[in-house]
Amino acid sequence: MIISQRIYKIMEDKKISQIEFSRKTGISQSTISDWRRKGTNPSADKLMIICEALDCSVYDLLLDTKNKKHKEYKATETVVIDKNSRDYKIIEAYNKLELDNQKRLEGYLDALSGK
Known part of the structure; x- marks a missing residue:
């Protein structure tokens, strides 16, 4: 699963609409749509803003934390x-x-x- 897919999954789990996510992050809705449509990821400079908006850690976005392979990674405060x-x-x-x-x-x- 790529970062943008994890973002959409977290948005879905937390019932955050794309409009609300756009408002919280300042990222345009068209850019957010492009992530899904084109299979691209947000730029690195947006990750912390995204994490704040989704109330998650960078590890949650970068790693499949539910995957047993990454069990040793724990969410940390940044x-x-x-x-x-x-x-x-x-x-x-x-x-x-x-x-x-x-x-x-x-x-x-x-x-x-x-x-």
Whole structure:
């Protein structure tokens, strides 16, 4: 099943009309119709907007989560962080550390937070 088919399936399951979906996402009805008619998929930059409108995860759109082959994948929350934020800089610094130093930092954070 391709992404656009999953979108239509979720819309059907949640009883969301194409008009309502178009209104929620800002994607034109003709574009949405093209997905079904031409068997095309939405562009990557629209996936998060679509997920918000359908109240689903990106995994739900990209993977057949009901398929046993993909059982190990679990829906996760997606966090968007501004590249200029302190949080982003901390994550970048963490990712640059060697694995053993990442573990040490995690232990230090656990100790500071009282875990």
